[in-house]
Amino acid sequence: xxxxxxxxxxVPCLYRVASRREDTGDTVxxxxxxxxxxLPAFAPGQxxxxxxxxxxxxxxxxxxxxxxxxxxxxxxxxxxxxxxxVTRALHAAQPGSLIGVRGPFGTGWDVxxxxxxxxxxxxxxxxxxxxxxxxxxxLADRSRYGRIVLLVGARTPGDLLYTDELERWRRDGVEVAxxxxxxxxxxxxxxxxxxxxxxxxxxxxxxxxxFVCGPDIMMRFxxxxxxxxxIPVNRIRVSLERNMRCGAAWCGHCQLGPLLVxxxxxxxxxxxxxxxxxxxxx
Amino acid sequence: xxxxxxATLQPSGQAVVVDVGGLSVLFDALRGxxxxxxxxxxxxxxxxxxxxxxxxxxxxGWGVETEAGTYRLRERDDDAAFGxxxxxxxWKSVLHPPRARLWxxxxxxxxxxxxxxxxxxxxxxxxxxxxDVRAVGILDxxxxxxxxxxxxxxxxxDGAFIIxxxxxxxxxxxxxxxxxxxxxxxSGFDLAMTELADSEGHRFVVxxxxxxxxxxxxxxxxxxxxxxxxxRASTAVDEAAxxxxxxxxxxxxxxLLADSRESPHWDDVASRCLTCGNCTMVCPTCFCxxxxxxxxxxxxxxxxxxxxxxxxxxxxxxxxxGSVRTSGQSRYRQWISHKLGTWHDQFGSSGCVGCGRCIAWxxxxxxxxxxxxxxxxxxDSATEDED
Amino acid sequence: xxxxxxxxxxxxxxxxxLTGTQRAALAEDGITETFAAGQRVFGEGGIADxxxxxxxxxxxxxxxxxxxxxRVIETxxxxxxxGWSWLHPPYRWHFGAVARVATTTIAFDAASxxxxxxxxxxxxxxxxxxxxPLITERLQATRLRLLDLYAAPSQVxxxxxxxxxx
Numbered sequence: 123x124x125x126x127x128x129x130x131x132x133v134p135c136l137y138r139v140a141s142r143r144e145d146t147g148d149t150v151x152x153x154x155x156x157x158x159x160x161l162p163a164f165a166p167g168q169x170x171x172x173x174x175x176x177x178x179x180x181x182x183x184x185x186x187x188x189x190x191x192x193x194x195x196x197x198x199x200x201x202x203x204x205x206x207x208v209t210r211a212l213h214a215a216q217p218g219s220l221i222g223v224r225g226p227f228g229t230g231w232d233v234x235x236x237x238x239x240x241x242x243x244x245x246x247x248x249x250x251x252x253x254x255x256x257x258x259x260x261l262a263d264r265s266r267y268g269r270i271v272l273l274v275g276a277r278t279p280g281d282l283l284y285t286d287e288l289e290r291w292r293r294d295g296v297e298v299a300x301x302x303x304x305x306x307x308x309x310x311x312x313x314x315x316x317x318x319x320x321x322x323x324x325x326x327x328x329x330x331x332x333f334v335c336g337p338d339i340m341m342r343f344x345x346x347x348x349x350x351x352x353i354p355v356n357r358i359r360v361s362l363e364r365n366m367r368c369g370a371a372w373c374g375h376c377q378l379g380p381l382l383v384x385x386x387x388x389x390x391x392x393x394x395x396x397x398x399x400x401x402x403x404x
Numbered sequence: 405x406x407x408x409x410x411a412t413l414q415p416s417g418q419a420v421v422v423d424v425g426g427l428s429v430l431f432d433a434l435r436g437x438x439x440x441x442x443x444x445x446x447x448x449x450x451x452x453x454x455x456x457x458x459x460x461x462x463x464x465g466w467g468v469e470t471e472a473g474t475y476r477l478r479e480r481d482d483d484a485a486f487g488x489x490x491x492x493x494x495w496k497s498v499l500h501p502p503r504a505r506l507w508x509x510x511x512x513x514x515x516x517x518x519x520x521x522x523x524x525x526x527x528x529x530x531x532x533x534x535x536d537v538r539a540v541g542i543l544d545x546x547x548x549x550x551x552x553x554x555x556x557x558x559x560x561x562d563g564a565f566i567i568x569x570x571x572x573x574x575x576x577x578x579x580x581x582x583x584x585x586x587x588x589x590x591s592g593f594d595l596a597m598t599e600l601a602d603s604e605g606h607r608f609v610v611x612x613x614x615x616x617x618x619x620x621x622x623x624x625x626x627x628x629x630x631x632x633x634x635x636r637a638s639t640a641v642d643e644a645a646x647x648x649x650x651x652x653x654x655x656x657x658x659x660l661l662a663d664s665r666e667s668p669h670w671d672d673v674a675s676r677c678l679t680c681g682n683c684t685m686v687c688p689t690c691f692c693x694x695x696x697x698x699x700x701x702x703x704x705x706x707x708x709x710x711x712x713x714x715x716x717x718x719x720x721x722x723x724x725x726g727s728v729r730t731s732g733q734s735r736y737r738q739w740i741s742h743k744l745g746t747w748h749d750q751f752g753s754s755g756c757v758g759c760g761r762c763i764a765w766x767x768x769x770x771x772x773x774x775x776x777x778x779x780x781x782x783x784d785s786a787t788e789d790e791d
Numbered sequence: 792x793x794x795x796x797x798x799x800x801x802x803x804x805x806x807x808x809l810t811g812t813q814r815a816a817l818a819e820d821g822i823t824e825t826f827a828a829g830q831r832v833f834g835e836g837g838i839a840d841x842x843x844x845x846x847x848x849x850x851x852x853x854x855x856x857x858x859x860x861x862r863v864i865e866t867x868x869x870x871x872x873x874g875w876s877w878l879h880p881p882y883r884w885h886f887g888a889v890a891r892v893a894t895t896t897i898a899f900d901a902a903s904x905x906x907x908x909x910x911x912x913x914x915x916x917x918x919x920x921x922x923x924p925l926i927t928e929r930l931q932a933t934r935l936r937l938l939d940l941y942a943a944p945s946q947v948x949x950x951x952x953x954x955x956x957x
Contacts, residue, residue, distance in 0.1 A: 131552035133507045133518040148943060158514075175511055176699030176706035205724070205943050220514055247941030277941040303936040305863040310891070312866040313851065315932040322868045337940040365722050367694045370552040371750075373713070374692035375720060377742065379662075380749030385550065401665050403734035725944025 131370050134173045134222025135161055137198065139215050145283050149248065150213050151185060151201045154221060160194035161223060163187070165230035166255030167361065167389040171369040172200065173222030174211035181227075181366040182212075183252035183388070198223065201251035201283065227369040229389045231359060233259045236331035240268040242323075242353070244344050246275045246316055246336020250283045252361050252388075253335050261294055270296045271323055275316025275336070278302055279309045299323065316340065317347045327352030334392075335361040342399050345392045358392040360399075379404055419611040419634055420626035422597075427485075427608060431459040431530070433623045439528035439565055442498050444491065449477060451491040453498065456530070463488065470575040470649075470760065472769030482601040486531050489575030490759040494688030495529055495536055499564065500543060504556040506695070506708045519555065528565040535578075535759040537568050537592040538585035539688035545751050546691050556710065565616065568593035572640040576649035577760030579773060583652060585757050587644040589613075595621060598637040609637040650773040652758065653780065661745030664779045670733035673775060676768045677736045681714035683762035683770075684739065689755045690714070715739055740775060796821045796897055803844060805870060808921060813914055816907060817899065824898035826850075826890035832873070835887045841898045842874035848894025852886045865929070866891065875922055877901035 137154035144150050164170070169183040188197025204213035215221060233241070233256050241260050245253045260270050272291065276282045279302050292298045299319045301312035312319070316336075325348075332348050334341050341360045348358050364383045367373040376383040379398045381390065398404055422430065434441050444451045445461045451468065454461075462485040469476045470489060480487055508517045532540070544561065547554040571580070571587035580586030589596040594617030597608045609629050612618035629637075684690040694713035699706045713720060716735050721728040729735050747755035756772070763771045797818035800806055806814050824843065826832055832843070835854060843850075850873050852864045864886060867873055873896070876884050882901070908915030939947055 132555050133516060134509075136509075136514055136516065173697070173708075175509055176697055176703055178697045179695065179708075203943055205945065220511065222509070222516075275941070277939065281941065301866070303939070303941065307860050307862070309863065312849075312868075313863045314865045315935055318868075318932065321870065339935065339938070340940050343935065363723065364728070365720070367713070370554075371550045372547055372552070372554045372691070373694065374715065374742075375694070375713070377738070377746070377750075379741075380746040382750055403729045403731060404665070404738075725947070 131224065132368075134171070134179075134224050135159055136220045137223045139217050139219050139221060140197070142215065142217055145201065146281050148205075148213075149201060149203045149281075149283065151199055151251075152212070152215065152221075153186075153188060154198045154200070154223065155188070155196060157196070157223070160192075160196055161225055163193050163195050164198065164226040166233055166259050167231035167252060168226040168228050169252075169369070169388060170198065170200065170223050170225035171227065171366070172202075172208075172212055173224075174208050174215070175220065175222060177211045178208040179222070179224075179367075180206075180208045180212070181363075181369060181384070183361070184226075185251040185254045186258065187255055195226070201248065201254075203248055224369060227384050229387055231256050231333055231361075231389050233333075234266075236260075237266045238268070239357075240271065240326055240330040242269075242271045242273075242325060242330045242332040242348070244273045244275075244316060244320070244332065244334045244336075244348070246340035246344070247277060247281065248283070249334075249336030249340070249361070250274055250276075253333055254284065254287075256333050257291060257296060261291070261296070264295070268329065269326075271325065272296050272298045273316055273319040273323065274298070274300045275319075275340070276300070276302050278304050279306055279311070297323070315343075317344055320344075320347050320351060325351055325353070330357065332358040334358065338363070338399060342396075345396065349392070355393040355396065356391050359389050360392055360395050361389050362387045362395060362399075419609055419629040420621065421629045421633055422608045422610050422624055422626045424483075424606050426625045428459045430620070430624045431456075433620055434528040434530075434565065437620070438526055440525040441528045441530050442495075443530035444486070444488070446477065450475065451477070451488050453491070453493040453495060462486075462531070467573070468575065470577050470764040472577065472763050472771050473766055474769075475764045483606055484599055484601040486569045486597075486599050487573050487601070489571070489573070489578055490533065490535065490688075490761045490764075492686050492761070492765055494686065494759070494761070495532060495540060496543060496688055496691070498527055498529065499540065499560045500547065500557050500691060501560075502712045504710050506556070506710050508705070508707045511704045511706065520559070524560050526563045526565075527560060528567065530567045531569045532566055532593070533569060533571055533580075533759070534586035534589040535571075535580040535583075535757040536688050537566065537589055538580075538583075538757045539759070540566070541592050542689045542751070542753060542755060542757070543691060545753065546689075549751070565620075566593045566595075568596040568613075570596060570598045570637075570641050570644075572598065572644050574644050574648050575760055575764070577763040577771075578758060579648050579650040579652050579760060580758035581645045581648045581651075582654055583754065583756055583758035584654065587648075588641045593617070598641060600633070600637060600640065607633075609633055648758075649760065650758075650763070650771070652756070652773050652776060657754070657776065658745040658748045660776070660780055660783060661741040663783060665737070665741075667779060667782055669775075669778055669782055670737050672778070673736050673770065674731065674733040676770055677732050678767060679716040679718075679732050679735050680767060681716035682765045682767065684714040684716060685712070686761040686765045687743075688757060688759060688761070689743075692720075715742070740772060743772075744776065796823065799846065799897060800844075803846075803870065805844060805872065806921070809917055813917055816911075816914060817904065817918075820900045820903045820907070821897045824896050826894045826896070828890060828892045830890045832888040832890060833884050835884055837884045837887075839874060839877040839882045839884050840901050842872060842877050842901055842904075843896040843898050844872055845869050846895045846897065848896075849891040850894060851889050851891050853889060854886050861887070861889075865933075872922070872925055875926060877905070878919075878922065 138156045140155040141153045173179040182200045185201040186199030204210040305313045364376040366376045371385040446463045467480040468488045547557040568589040593613045692713045743755040800818040850867045853861045
C-alpha cells in the first residue's frame with residue numbers, strides 16, 4: 123500500500139564533531155564523523171537536518187563531502203552561522219560533542235550535467251558554503267569541464283569565507299573574482315555588487331551552466347544578469363531556502379507555490395524558480 | 405443505480421442487512437479481534453471522534469444543523485446513529501495525532517530510542533463518511549507515498565480497519581459530490597454501510613470491500629439484502645448527491661489559483677479572515693506539523709515531539725529573522741491555493757474532499773466555494789477585458 | 792591621434808547605440824590617458840572637466856572620511872565609464888578616483904562635449920540615453936548593497952564588523 127516506514131528518516135544519526143574551524147566572526151565550519159550508523163552519501167547541493175540535542179533542528183547544506191566511501195557519508199562538513207538558538211548551539215559545539223544528523227535531503231547541483239561546458243559559480247555571502255562542493259567536484263574531475271569561473275560577493279572583507287582555499291583554487295585553475303559590498307581600509311580588491319563581476323568575466327553564454335546561491339534577492343538579480351548575458355534560464359540553477367521542520371516532505375512548511383523546497387529543491391532551475399521568486403509573500 | 409452498489413464489483417460477495425443488534429455484535433467482534441474502536445459520539449455539544457467503549461456511545465437520534473460559521477446539534481425524529489454530517493474532528497486525530505513523540509535521546513550514553521513512548525493500538529474506524537475515506541487516502545499519499553514514509557502515521561494506518569458509512573443526509577456546507585468523493589463509498593474501506601431508519605425499521609445495508617471486511621462480516625448476524633432494500637439504500641445515496649448544500653467547479657482550479665496570485669480579491673478575504681486557523685484544524689487533509697525539542701532539567705535527556713501546526717501561524721514561514729508570509733492575505737492565499745491548486749503539483753490530486761468543515765467552523769463564515777466563485781468571476785472579467 | 796581614438800571608440804560596446812557620425816564627433820573630443828598603479832585620477836571637490844572610458848585596468852572610486860581614511864566606494868573595470876558629475880553644474884567631483892592597476896583610458900573633454908550637446912540636441916539626447924542606463928544600474932546596485940542582504944538578522948542595521956580602532 124505504501125512505502126515502508128523508515129524510522130531513520132525521522133530519527134537523527136549521532137555524528138561526532140571531529141574539528142571546528144572559525145571562518146569569520148560568526149561563522150564556523152564543522153566536520154562531522156564517526157557515525158554509529160552511516161547515512162547515505164550526500165551529493166553537492168543536498169542538505170542535512172542538524173540537531174543540537176534538546177534545543178532543536180535546522181536545515182544546513184553540506185559545504186564539503188569528506189569521505190563518501192562505500193556510498194556512506196562517513197565525513198560531512200557544514201558551514202554555519204550563529205543566528206538563532208539552534209545554530210548558536212551548533213556553532214559552539216566543540217570537537218568530541220554529538221550532533222544529530224538526518225539526510226541526505228533535497229535535489230543536488232548535478233555538477234556532472236555541466237560536463238563539456240563552462241562551470242560558472244556565483245556566490246553571495248554565506249551562499250558560498252553550499253557552492254564549495256561544486257568547486258571541489260569540478261576540480262576533482264578537471265578534464266571533464268571547460269572553464270571554472272567563481273564569482274564571490276561578500277558583505278565586508280572580514281566576511282569572506284574560505285580565503286585560503288580561494289587562493290589554492292586560483293592556483294588550480296579556477297578563475298576567481300571577489301568583490302565586497304563595503305570595503306575596509308585594508309582591502310585592495312574590488313568593491314561593488316557581485317553582479318558587476320559578470321560582464322568582465324567574458325562568459326561564453328552558450329556553453330555555460332551557472333550555479334547561484336545567496337540571499338533570495340541576490341539570486342534573482344544575479345540570475346537575471348546571467349540570463350541577460352545569454353545563458354539559457356534552464357542552465358541557471360539557484361538554491362532556494364524556506365522554513366523546514368522535517369526535510370522529508372511531511373510537515374508542509376517549506377512550500378514555495380507548487381514546490382516543496384525539501385523535495386523539489388533546494389536546487390531548482392531558474393526557469394521554474396523565476397516566476398515563483400518574484401511573487402510577494404508566496 | 406449508484407455505481408458502488410454493483411455487486412459484481414465487490415470482491416467479497418453480496419450485500420447483507422444488519423440490524424441494530426447486529427451492529428452491537430459487529431462492535432464486539434472488532435473488540436474481540438483486538439481493535440480499539442473509534443467512532444462518533446456526542447460530547448460538549450458536538451459530535452466528536454473518540455474511542456468507544458460500547459456501541460451505545462454512538463450518537464443515536466442525533467443530527468446536526470450546519471451553515472457557514474454554524475454548527476448545532478439537533479434531535480432527530482428517528483434513531484439514526486450516523487445521520488449527521490462532518491463534525492469538528494476528523495479521523496486525522498487518530499491516524500495523524502496532534503502530538504507524537506519522534507524520538508528520545510540520552511546525551512551521556514549517546515543512545516537514541518526511536519518512536520513513540522508506547523506503541524499505538526490497532527484502530528477500527530467506525531463511521532467514516534466517504535469524504536473522510538477519501539481524506540484518509542489523501543493523507544496516505546502525503547505521508548506514506550513519497551520517498552520517506554512518516555513513521556507515526558504508518559504505525560497507525562497499517563492495520564487500521566475502516567468501516568465507511570455512506571451519506572444519505574448531507575449538510576448545508578457539504579459538497580463532496582462536486583469533488584468526486586461522495587456521498588457514496590466506492591473504495592478504500594473494509595466494510596461500507598448504508599443506514600436506513602424508516603417505517604420498515606432501523607437497519608444497515610452492509611457490504612465488504614476487502615477480505616478482512618468479509619471475514620468480520622461473517623461473524624455478524626445478518627440476512628441477505630433483497631433487491632428492494634438495496635434499491636432503497638442506493639436511491640437514498642443518489643438523492644443525497646442531489647441535495648448537496650454547495651458546489652465547487654470540478655476542473656481548472658490549479659490554473660485559476662495560479663493565475664490569481666496577484667488578484668485584488670485577496671484584500672477582500674483578508675478583511676474577513678481572522679487567520680485563526682480553525683479551518684486547518686478541522687480539515688481532514690491538513691497535515692502540517694512542527695517539532696518541539698525538549699530536555700529535562702539536567703539537559704542529559706532530550707526528546708523531539710511532533711505537533712500540529714497551521715500555515716496561518718505567523719511563524720509558519722519564518723526565515724532569517726522574519727516570516728515570508730506576514731499579511732493575512734498571503735496566508736489565506738497560501739491555504740486555499742495549496743488545498744485546491746498546488747496540492748495537485750505536490751501530491752497528484754486535490755487536497756479538498758468537500759466535507760464542508762472549514763465553512764462551518766470558520767468564525768466569520770468564509771466559504772471556500774464562494775471564494776473560488778469570486779476568483780473565477782474576476783478571472784472571467786479580466787479575460788473579457790482583454791478581448 | 793584622433794583617428795586611432797575614433798577606432799577605439801567604435802570598438803567599445805558602450806557606444807554601440809550612437810550613430811557612426813555621433814561616435815566620430817565624440818571621438819574628436821577624446822584623447823588617450825594612462826595612469827600608473829596608485830595614481831590619482833581626480834580628487835573629491837575637483838573640477839569635473841573630463842570623463843573617461845576605461846579600456847584596460849581598474850579604477851577605485853573613493854571618499855576621504857575623517858577618522859577612517861580613504862574609503863573605497865566602488866571599483867570600476869574595463870568597458871565602463873568613469874565620471875558623470877560633468878553632466879550638470881557645479882561640475883565638481885563628489886568622489887575621488889584612483890587607478891588600482893596600470894590603466895588605459897580614453898579621456899573626453901567635458902566642456903567641449905557639453906558644447907556639442909547644446910549645439911546638436913539630437914547628439915545630446917543620444918549621449919544622455921547612453922549614460923542613463925549606466926547611472927540607474929549603479930544606483931540599483933548601490934540600493935541592493937544598502938539592503939545589506941548578506942547580513943545576519945542581528946547585524947541588519949549595523950555598520951561594518953570592523954573594530955572601532957582599526
